[in-house]
């Protein structure tokens with residue numbers, strides 16, 4: 001019965017979403033019914049929760065009469081992977097997408113206390129339309145709850161329910177799958193709320209500072225989840241795929257990075273709009289763009305256009321449907337924007353030197369960076385489709401085009417945070433930052449001396465990267481020092497949004513340091529090894545001491561016992577594995593990481609083989625990844641910063657304002673220079 | 675373009691300042707750089723380029739290995755999923771690495787090695803798209819956005835400065851008061 005109940009709930013969610021949009025539509029003509037959209041959004045959320053719960057139940061129970069369970073599960077899998085298998089496929093992940101979409105819709109109702117009724121209901125209407133589109137797509141073309149007999153593709157010529165499933169891709173049998181897709185989707189789909197608010201405001205024709213304040217928490221929530229989701233994904237790729245890297249500029253990775261860049265720009269422009277009543281059209285545009293890129297990502301991953309480690313194999317038909325949803329929703333949003341934007345009253349004038357100008361520069365640079373990622377991702381696809389020519393765009397391109405743009409943006413951050421709103425004194429700010437820059441340059445120079453670099457060019461890249469990272473971190477501390485004058489009491493009095501900003505920018509600096517050091521100073525070696533052999537990477541020696549066998553319910557593994565020595569001093573014992581997943585007949589290596597606080601020694605064994613002399617041997621890769629921890633720590637700090645800023649009381653909706661006036665926002669940059 | 679010639683990873687054990695202590699390495703690097711610039715600008719007519727193009731490269735094993743490592747990161751493993759041959763463990767990647775090492779040992783410069791790879795496997799094999807007319811947008815649009823945007827900002831700033839100073843109208847003063855009120 002589970003699948004039937006689930007299907008019923010899914011149909012219900014679809015119909016309730018349509019109703020939610022419909023009542024708002026009628027309300028545009030004759031007001032009255034639109035307030036029911038609130039109740040409908042709650043009901044739709046409950047229905048979709050029901051559908052999703054039924055899917056998880058089917059997985060937990062290994063109900064192989066359900067196509068999706070049959071294809072992606074197995075009785076021998078541990079319970080955790082049975083549950084996570086529910087979103088390990090295209091169909092299941094679409095249901096997860098719908099779940100999050102409708103729950104966000106309900107959150108508009110629940111958390112929208114301070115909103116004007118008109119705006120709230122119109123946003124709910126748009127959210128209902130989005131909900132109907134995606135639940136409809138899931139229901140009719142990608143339903144994870146179909147029974148074998150109902151599957152319209154009819155590829156399963158099975159009379160009775162099979163006794164065993166085909167199991168899940170071994171790479172997905174990992175705790176990473178428990179967190180990565182849900183977090184990513186909480187990010188992607190969170191921008192739907194911003195999209196709905198943007199369309200609602202365009203319909204109402206009213207865009208003011210209050211609007212910017214309302215969307216800011218939603219942007220922060222979605223942005224923080226997206227940041228964390230991408231990070232978890234990168235870490236997962238790092239330790240699961242066994243190639244020693246963490247970011248490949250793979251189209252699917254880029255697909256998650258594009259909404260992130262758009263949202264980061266939005267985060268900053270929304271602040272300008274809130275504080276200065278300016279950049280209205282641009283902020284709305286970014287609001288539409290962020291979710292458009294989210295949908296583009298969902299489409300790319302499922303289009304069949306890409307071969308990627310992360311992509312789902314899906315027939316093109318469903319890809320076309322997703323593309324249609326994307327084009328219709330985004331197209332309608334931007335068309336409305338084109339009609340309405342000229343009517344928006346331009347906001348206040350900017351002084352050329354002010355925090356708002358700096359934030360405009362931030363938006364300019366982030367947009368250009370976004371453009372390079374967008375072009376780099378779509379160019380090969382378009383070249384293939386239009387000219388039938390194959391080409392590749394990879395790391396060298398992004399290092400040449402994306403990186404310089406971002407470096408300029410990073411160098412601007414400490415300056416911009418010290419600038420006052422409305423009118424700043426650039427010379428004064430630069431003077432205040434002189435010593436900070438000196439320290440950053442010193443730290444970078446020390447780093448360069450320690451770096452046994454190759455060419456002048458790689459040394460220059462290294463130096464600039466380190467400088468940017470240290471400058472960001474030191475600059476944030478300088479800001480903190482100026483605002484508190486070193487007094488703890490004043491530090492506790494700083495608004496949470498200021499702490500959020502500091503954490504995010506420091507996290508960015510931490511990430512930059514990690515990325516620069518890891519990519520430049522990484523060392524690695526590969527060799528076919530049997531017991532007794534050694535392999536050297538940098539100053540580390542790896543010795544293959546012994547082998548062992550291990551079994552779990554879902555795999556059989558052969559493992560190696562390796563000792564790692566640093567000039568004869570033993571550093572750690574590594575036990576990587578080569579696992580054979582009988583249920584799917586595939587193998588997968590299990591990486592071993594020797595953790596140190598900052599750096600990793602990374603050992604993988606793969607491709608078992610027999611040497612001519614009869615000894616068993618493996619293909620062993622041994623990497624030294626210096627400061628790699630910072631690459632994952634930095635973005636988590638950023639996400640934390642977003643959440644801290646979110647907790648700021650002033651951002652919460654419906655909270656009555658305090659009686660005591662806060663210090664004027666305009667002085668939030670510390671001293672106002674005159 | 676010179677960039678591609680330079681090793682980006684220090685897989686070898688050379689030390690800092692290592693280059694300065696080996697004039698031959700510096701010499702061959704500079705030669706290679708100049709030469710590739712000549713090829714890129716297609717200005718073979720310039721006699722000095724002709725001269726350079728015929729000079730044999732000065733061999734230096736460490737420099738060679740660094741060059742190889744840098745090239746590996748630019749070359750796509752054609753049977754893998756968006757992996758460079760530096761990262762891939764596939765047999766074909768190992769073959770391609772071997773071929774590139776041989777080419778370097780044979781004295782071919784990076785530009786020629788890239789061209790030959792391209793001839794054999796099409797543009798698909800290089801992660802750095804060519805700077806060609808069909809790829810113009812890819813290379814030029816992002817920096818252009820920055821330049822045009824910055825120019826626009828500058829122009830607006832100038833215009834504003836000359837147009838008027840801040841003098842709030844009564845209406846604006848009223849609005850400002852509202853805003854300040856809403857802020858607390």
Ligand code: HEM
Nearest residue numbers: 271358362409410412413416417497500501504641642645
């Ligand atoms: C590229 C990555 C960046 C990230 C991840 C990032 C992140 C953040 C976050 C999370 C906040 C807090 C937002 C809020 O409270 O709603 C913030 C605020 C801020 N950011 Fe960034 N930022 C980035 C780049 C930049 C750049 C390039 C600039 C300047 C050119 C900049 C200048 C600022 C300023 C001035 C604020 C404070 C605005 C205010 O509340 O008064 N940021 N940033």
